[in-house]
Amino acid sequence: ETNARRGVDEPEYELVDTGVFDGNRWFDVHVEYAKASPEDILMRIRIVNAGPEAATIHVVPQAWFRNTWSWSDDDAPRPGMNLDSNDGTILASHPELGDHRLKSDGTPACLFCENETNFPRVFGSEAITDHPKDAINDAVVDGRTDAVSAGQVGTKVGLHHVRTIEPGGETVIRVRMCRAESPVDFRDFDDVVDRRRAECDEFHAVHEAKCDDDEARRVHRQGYAGMIWGCQYYGYDVARWLDGDPGQPPPPRGHKNGRNHEWRHIRNHDVISMPDAWEYPWYATWDSAFQAVTFATIDPEFAKHQLRLFVNDRYMHPNGELPAYEWAFGDVNPPVHAWAAWRTFQIERHAGGGDGDLDFLKTIFHRLLMNFTWWVNRKDAQGHNIFDGGFLGLDNIGAFDRSAPLPDGWRLQQSDATSWVATFALKMMRIALELARHDRVYEDLAIKFFLHFLEIAKAMTSIAGSGVGLWDEQEEFYFDCLVDPEGRPHPMRIYSLVGLIPLLAVETIEPDLLRQLPTFGEVVEHTMESRPELAGLVSRWSVAGSGERRLLSLLRGHRMKCLLKVAFDEDRMLSPHGIRSVSREHLENPFRMNFSGREVRVDYEPAESRTTLFGGNSNWRGPVWFPVNVLLLESMLKFHHYYGDDFRIEVPVGSGRLVTILEAANLLRLRLVSLFLPDDS
DSSP: OHHHHSOTTSOOOOGGGGTTTGGGOOEEEEEEEEEEETTEEEEEEEEEEOSSSOEEEEEOOEEEOOOOSSSOSSOOOOOEEEEOTTTSOEEEEETTTEEEEEEESSOOEEEEEOSOOOHHHHTSSOOSOSSOTTHHHHHHHSOOGGGSOTTOEESEEEEEEEEEEOTTOEEEEEEEEEETTSOOOOTTHHHHHHHHHHHHHHHHHHHTTTOSSHHHHHHHHHHHHHHHHTEEEEEEEHHHHHHOOTTSOOOOTTGGGSTTGGGTTOEEEEEEEOSOSSSOSOOOHHHHHHHHHHHHTTOHHHHHHHHHHTTSTTTSOTTSOOOOOTTOTTSOOOOOHHHHHHHHHHHHHHHHOTTOOHHHHHHHHHHHHHHHHHHHHHSOTTSSSOOOOTTTTOGGGSSSOTTSOOSTTOEEEOHHHHHHHHHHHHHHHHHHHHHHTTOTHHHHHHHHHHHHHHHHHHHTTSGGGSSOOSEETTTTEEOEEEEOTTSOEEEEOOOBGGGTGGGGOEEEEOHHHHHHOHHHHHHHHHHHHHOHHHHTTSTTTTSOOGGGOEEEESOOHHHHHHHHHHHTOTTTTEETTEEBSBOGGGTTSOEEEEETTEEEEEOOOSSSOSSOGGGGSOOOSSSBOHHHHHHHHHHHHHHHHHHGGGOEEESSTTSOOEEEHHHHHHHHHHHHHHTTSOOOO
């Protein structure tokens, strides 16, 4: 009720605001999982009373079988659980998984029910069981002991512990599940958990070696722990979801033509890395790509598996499109899979030596050929190498929903979409070059992506032949551009990450690679000589940089410096904790534009969004978004790799301090990391 009364300019009324936690009246609950063997799982729960008086807590560890019997096409065998009165264990029997035993070291009440939906409560229809899945809640919260099974059988069980803890005191609950033929033994329980903790410390110590101090090591450890904890089973059969499950209430009228009806081939049934275990489980394709790169350091096989999933036929559309996320697979995420595959390949090769996993790289490359073709055929509507893509994962960063249809005859030419595809082309070129070192067939494909990259660079200078490009010479920045029915361009001068995305389209080529692949080098040299109008658009290929390496980029030095000038201005896009998504200058000077009979605007909004675009719970009008910051940082390292220490920029702008691009990238890194580290406050 309080939140319903509050406006979008007021903070959300949180649980902590109610006063329920006053005087430290809360419990700290620490849950540790360990395995004595693959099918011997231990859970240790430690509860600490932080409050000033004794308090009672209810702790209910639960186990259940995934319900596959209620919606199966055939007579799926039904698993079951029951209390074994001989030893007080819970016997869980499954036709495929076999028999297991579950027990706590305490004397909890065992609350059994069925893992079935409460039809009267959810659908207002007749009950299919007397003890549905929420019976445990009814028994614990409402005291309804009749809600659970008196016969102590079911497909779901909760072990109801009630503990009263003195102020500052603690209690520990131990739960163990193992094969039925083994006794549930607690004598070695703590030793097993402590041994696994020590092994975990030893594993992470190698990866924490470069951390500066204990606080940094703690952040590093917690980050990976969160990633591992976020790996969840994800099951989504679109055809079945649209048609309805046998034995269940039929879906509403029109459901078959509803959400994702063009993606009936989707059959996801995999363990997928989710960004967190709270707001999700669902995946967004570009989120998953970033997470795969994060996993590459500690588990490269899992990282490669994640990347292969999304180009698999159970995910990728037959036309080559990658699914965006479950509520709209047809939306478009930035095409970062080629970057993620290349980085994962590099990380694993660096750690293990040798040539790296070339089979993985080939598989991803061939599948992404289809995805690149989809971008060219579907998102370059006019065939001009200027791309649209809708919101492209940046949600409300634009003045309006960039995925929404425009009035008749209007088109939106997107700086970020075009730059993302240029980046995609360069990464595909780089992968093809690597594969060509072992199989010269790929050299021709590397040339194809090089030439396509040049055409995109050319198109960005003249929208539909108008002579007006996405680069604004006056403002020295990239902007999205509306094109009216007469073909006249109308730049949308919003200073945001949209204008920095061209920095990502950069690649350096080592001289030894050119020597190994002379045909590629000859084609590049010939193209640059015979088409100087293209050579003048991208980098300085003809001039060798530091270490005689060559550079391919959408930006020559001047434009790159202009973009970095905006990025590293603290009054504009540089915040204490990274590059903002929208410039702070739009706080006093919001972008305004009359379009289609209404005013649209973009303000700087550093916290909660005041707009309702994309539900209003995602904000790209100010906050720092880490993945894009990481890509910007990587691109800066590539630019430094070419330009070396002689190329300097003022960072922060106005400080009078000239630094190398590498030093600027390090400043950005430190600001990003500082968000997680303790400060003087």
